Every structure is written in C-alpha cells, then in structure tokens.
Amino acid sequence: MRFDVTLVTHQGLPQGSEDDLLLAEALRAQGCAVRCAVWNDAAVDWSASRLTLIRSTWDYHLMPAAWLAWLDQAAVQTRLVNPVTLMRWNTDKRYLGELAARGVRCLPTVFVEAQERPALQAIAAQQGWQELVLKPAVGAGASGARRLRLDQLAEAGEQHLSRLLSEGAALVQPYMAVVEEAEERCLVYIAGQYSHAFAKPSFSGGAAVYAAVRLHEASELEQAVAQQVLAAAPSVPLYARVDLIPDEQGPLLMELELIEPDMVLRLKPAAAERLAEACLGLLD
Known part of the structure; x- marks a missing residue:
C-alpha cells in the first residue's frame, strides 16, 4: 500500500x-x-x-x-x-554553542567533551554559578539531567559527570532559580510562521508535564527572540518549537526542538490543520 x-x-x-x-x-x-x-x-x-x-x-x-x-x-x-x-544538527545540544556564536541569547553553557575531565568546582567558580545542572549532549526532556549544589560537586557531581562522559559529551549549565516561579515558554512555528505557544514546568519531562501545560500568549519580545533563533538555524524547518525562559535582560533560549517536539495541537486544533496544509504543500 x-x-x-x-x-x-x-x-x-x-x-x-x-x-x-x-x-x-x-x-x-x-x-x-x-x-x-x-x-x-x-x-x-x-x-x-x-x-x-x-x-x-x-x-x-x-x-x-x-x-x-x-x-x-x-x-x-x-x-x-x-x-x-x-x-x-539538532540531535546534539552542542548546537546551542553555534547559536550563541551567532548572537542568540542562550542559557549559559559549558560543553565538556568525552575525553575531558574538568573539575566541576572549578567550572562553578570560574562562571560564578551557585548551582549546576548536568545533562548529556544527546538527550530529550529531563533525561540524564541532574541539579547539583556546590557541596555536591566533588562527589555526586563528578560521579554523574563521569557517567555522562562515558556515553558522550555533556553540558554544564547554571540552575536558574526563575524556573521555580516562571514556566518555560514554548513557541511553536509551522513553515516559519508563529502558530501558538504554551507554558510548561522547567527541568522536568514526561507525560505528566505535558498533561499540565497551558496555552501562553507569547509577547512580542518572545516572538522576536524565537524568530532570531530560527533565523540562526542552518535552514527553515517545517515545524519547530522554541523553548524560552524569562530573564531580567530578556528571554533566554533553553532548547530549539526540531526533531520530535510535542506541539500540544490538542490545545490549538487549528494548528493541526495548518501543519496538514504545510505538509500538502510539500506533496505538490
């Protein structure tokens, strides 16, 4: 068939x-x-x-x-x-470094290659970070991510980093306290055009999180940042989700999801129709 x-x-x-x-x-x-x-x-x-x-x-x-x-x-x-x-390109989160080099305000990130063994305490001191998040360079949602206090870095932190590096590169990022009060803002784009946005809890994943999402009215600034992110990507995707987090100086990019993002079409039925129309355009 x-x-x-x-x-x-x-x-x-x-x-x-x-x-x-x-x-x-x-x-x-x-x-x-x-x-x-x-x-x-x-x-x-x-x-x-x-x-x-x-x-x-x-x-x-x-x-x-x-x-x-x-x-x-x-x-x-x-x-x-x-x-x-x-x-x-999007499979490996080292794409964040490329976007940052192109002027996108990304969540600060230190990339650690598999063959490296840097001291987490030294990274924290150099960056001035009080809490860290370690995650794999190839991952989805909160898979493999761990939040660590400074007093946990020497033992639990180094052990977790070693586990991550045994499978590939890792990311070290600051834990953003703002996520405890403000949700991530996820902006959905179809054929390069803004479709809708939703908010979800940060530093978590799975079906329970997406069951609790709510529609979000993306501000003009959030949309402008998302457009900048997409413009800095290698090419225009048919669909994309730009995950932002608020910061005192404006939105920061957490992730650019181009592979398998949940777009919560169930909360915005017209978006499914728009995506279907975009697919039809590729079949012509």
Missing part, C-alpha cells in the same frame, strides 16, 4: 501520540492516505510513503548511533521532514 504521509513514532506508542492522531485526522480530511510507523521497526517500507514526518520518536536519544543511521537510510527512501541535515 502507498501512503501520502507517514507520521513517525516510537515503540512505546506505535499508534502515535494524541497530537499525531489529530494531525492524521487533519491530513485525511484533505484526502491524504496516512499511517503511523515506528522509526526502528525493520519491517517498515519507508519508500512506500511520499512524505515522512518525524513526530513522536521520543526514544531516539537512548540509541543515538542507530537513530543517526536510520535518518540517513530513510532519507534516501522518502522525503524526510524535518530535513535530515537539520535533524542531525
């Missing part, structure tokens, strides 16, 4: 997420043949789909080598969205 659009998901959710189902419904309303398929299911024929949209591949960070290999393989069988070059 041939499909116009395949929505790619993961083994824990083979039928697709709630948002996937809303998008599939919007696509079918436009006459598209749609299916959901698991990214690492060897039985899937990706060439049977004209357009393959990455949507809820929420376990890719657990097997990054297999993920990157699959991206390359799928890209020669179907039209992959977002583009494979953009997703490979």
